[in-house]
Amino acid sequence: xxxxxxxxxxxxxxxxxxxxxxxxxxxxxxxxxxxxxxxxxxxxxxxxxxxxxxxxxxxxxxxxxxxxxxxxxxxxxxxxxxxxxxxxxxxxxxxxxxxx
Numbered sequence: 001x002x003x004x005x006x007x008x009x010x011x012x013x014x015x016x017x018x019x020x021x022x023x024x025x026x027x028x029x030x031x032x033x034x035x036x037x038x039x040x041x042x043x044x045x046x047x048x049x050x051x052x053x054x055x056x057x058x059x060x061x062x063x064x065x066x067x068x069x070x071x072x073x074x075x076x077x078x079x080x081x082x083x084x085x086x087x088x089x090x091x092x093x094x095x096x097x098x099x100x
Contacts (some may be wrong), residue, residue, distance in 0.1 A: 028048070
């Protein structure tokens with residue numbers, strides 16, 4: 001889908017919301033083209049990933065392997081740090097403000 005068109009971001013978000021409606025809020029979050037699969041245990045993570053991959057396959061979607069990261073316990077998502085403790089401020093952005 002070409003992202004230069006008007007309202008394409010909102011249309012794409014609605015599509016993602018529909019495709020992953022049973023997972024969003026439970027074991028994943030989606031914001032436009034960013035997705036995160038969240039699981040409290042490593043054992044359940046493989047099952048949650050399989051569920052997401054099945055939906056991707058069912059709807060003939062593709063992932064860019066260069067942008068995928070698997071098996072991490074923390075990382076950036078839409079500009080924030082997501083950890084086992086919850087959502088935290090991104091230290092890089094905090095340092096930019098401190099340096100002002």
